Amino acid sequence: MVKMMYGKMEKKIIFFCVAIVFLVEVAHGHGKSVSWTPPSMPSNVVGHDFPYSLEGVSYTGYAAYPKSSILSSSESSPGVFIGHTWNGLSAMEKWRCQQLAAKGYICFAPDLYGTGIRPKTDAAAKAEMDKILSNLTSFYYKMEYGMEILKTKAVPNQPNAVNTSALFANGYCLGGQMVLELARRGYPNLIGVSSFHGELGNLTSQTHDHFTKEVAISVHHADLDYQGYQALLNIEDEFRNNNVSIWTTTKYGNCHHAWTVPSNINYKPFEAAQSHDYMNSFYCAILKDSKSKPKGCE
Numbered sequence: 541m542v543k544m545m546y547g548k549m550e551k552k553i554i555f556f557c558v559a560i561v562f563l564v565e566v567a568h569g570h571g572k573s574v575s576w577t578p579p580s581m582p583s584n585v586v587g588h589d590f591p592y593s594l595e596g597v598s599y600t601g602y603a604a605y606p607k608s609s610i611l612s613s614s615e616s617s618p619g620v621f622i623g624h625t626w627n628g629l630s631a632m633e634k635w636r637c638q639q640l641a642a643k644g645y646i647c648f649a650p651d652l653y654g655t656g657i658r659p660k661t662d663a664a665a666k667a668e669m670d671k672i673l674s675n676l677t678s679f680y681y682k683m684e685y686g687m688e689i690l691k692t693k694a695v696p697n698q699p700n701a702v703n704t705s706a707l708f709a710n711g712y713c714l715g716g717q718m719v720l721e722l723a724r725r726g727y728p729n730l731i732g733v734s735s736f737h738g739e740l741g742n743l744t745s746q747t748h749d750h751f752t753k754e755v756a757i758s759v760h761h762a763d764l765d766y767q768g769y770q771a772l773l774n775i776e777d778e779f780r781n782n783n784v785s786i787w788t789t790t791k792y793g794n795c796h797h798a799w800t801v802p803s804n805i806n807y808k809p810f811e812a813a814q815s816h817d818y819m820n821s822f823y824c825a826i827l828k829d830s831k832s833k834p835k836g837c838e
Contacts (some may be wrong), residue, residue, distance in 0.1 A: 569766025623715025643836025
């Protein structure tokens with residue numbers, strides 16, 4: 541009896557230690573925050589915070605789009621959803637929105653945590669991420685509400701500014717998982733997805749996947765990401781098993797998780813630029829024959 545009790549206790553201790561090691565690895569793998577001053581907003585772009593409420597809770601997203609002198613009221617532009625990291629919506633996602641708006645896209649970055657909730661430590665970030673992922677119904681609803689804002693409200697007084705048949709989504713870390721989940725759920729008219737060091741695991745199971753035939757997916761993964769190479773192999777198998785028509789995965793050598801985030805110690809400028817140059821050409825290729833092809837693709 542005593543040996544059995546000790547055996548069970550040892551198993552619990554081992555499990556606890558393994559769990560702690562995993563949590564430490566995840567936290568360490570995300571990299572530490574560092575000081576970063578974002579570039580000035582491009583002169584041809586309008587960008588601003590976008591307060592909204594959902595189910596009685598206040599949120600503050602961010603919208604960016606070409607100035608009225610560029611954005612013709614008679615022509616619609618492709619829309620881009622940007623998913624934020626586990627630190628919440630920050631200057632980094634706003635900057636990425638501005639970059640896309642400068643190329644002629646209309647962009648919206650939703651806030652999935654709530655106004656003012658911007659974790660400063662890895663422990664706090666993981667707690668907020670775990671909180672929203674503990675209720676997938678709410679998680680999906682918040683994402684899809686963000687897509688609805690993008691489609692009809694991102695540009696003031698121009699509800700038809702976005703071509704709702706040409707929607708894109710790119711995200712970082714947790715946001716990378718957001719955009720993959722939008723693709724897995726078969727979000728209507730989502731035609732291009734780019735996940736940057738995203739959490740690659742399927743939140744439900746492949747039996748619930750509903751990839752559309754229109755969606756093209758690009759996954760950008762760090763060779764030294766804490767998720768390991770197997771996570772990339774798994775999602776490649778998922779794409780094959782679901783007959784995703786266009787997909788690519790790229791692994792960046794000597795890079796850790798968050799390598800595209802300038803406010804992270806893991807930031808790698810060359811690889812960050814390389815991956816976003818690929819994203820831009822990827823989206824342009826998708827829009828090759830579209831009437832909504834942005835100026836950045838000309």
